[in-house]
Amino acid sequence: MTARNYWIAGIAIMAATAIILLAMGRIPICECGYVRLWSPPADLAGNSQHIADWYSPSHFIHGLLFYAALWLLLRSRPLGSRALIALVIEAAWEIVENSPWIIDRYREATIAVGYTGDSVLNSVCDILFMLIGFLxxxxxxxxxxxxxxxxLELLALWVIRDNLTLNVIMLVHPVDAIRTWQAG
Known part of the structure; x- marks a missing residue:
């Protein structure tokens, strides 16, 4: 497979993800009607709605982790092939993450009481952040x-009292002490 074909396949995966998310009823962009490059931590309504936010570093870390795992498991495969596998995994996560089940889980198990899911723009950008981390x-x-x-984990922990590690812990097995600390 040529580099061009890997890029075409990657774009197709992201486009398919966007179409699935739209079919699930996800909003294309923030309901506020505009697009920001960065959503600051004080903008709770715009969180996970714009291009980047304080959860974008988590997706970059996904890329680092996927690269390591796929290098260990499939190092004989070309980089482009492993990148496509990582894209499929991240795209699948974005779809699952925006399902009512996971959105409700975030609301009940974490401090994200008003979380409504990601915009399609944010989900696609999350996939791109993962790919940047992978590369x-x-x-x-x-x-x-x-x-x-x-x-990145320590920075997010300091700024928003959340990061990939705490996100996984609170999603899988919520800890009241963490939730209390996160609430400030």
């Missing part, structure tokens, strides 16, 4: 990818 990991030494993941 970053492919080009950088392992120690640097690990360091970046730690810095």
């Amino acid at each position: 970053f990991a492919a080009r950088m030494p392992v120690w640097f990818s690990v360091a970046i993941a730690i810095v």
Whole structure:
């Protein structure tokens, strides 16, 4: 498969994801009617609705993790092939994450009481952040990818009292002490 074909397949995966999300009733962009490059932490209504927010680093870390896992499991496969597998996994997560079941789970198990799910724009951008993380990991030494993941996790923890690690913990097995701390 040529590099061009990998890109075409990747774009097709993202387009299919957007179509599925629209069919699920997800809004294309923020209900506010405009698109921001960055949604600050104080904008709770715009969270997960614009191009990037404080959860974008989590998707970048997904890319780092997917690269590591796929390198361990499928290192003989071309990078483009592994990137497409990572795209499919991330796209599937975006679809599941925006299902009523997961949205309700976030509302009941985390501090995201008013969470309504991602806009289609935000979901597609989350997939792109994952891909950037994946390609970053492919080009950088392992120690640097690990360091970046730690810095991003600590930064999000400091700014919004949430990150990928806490998100997974609270989604899988909520801890009251964490929820209380996150609520400030």
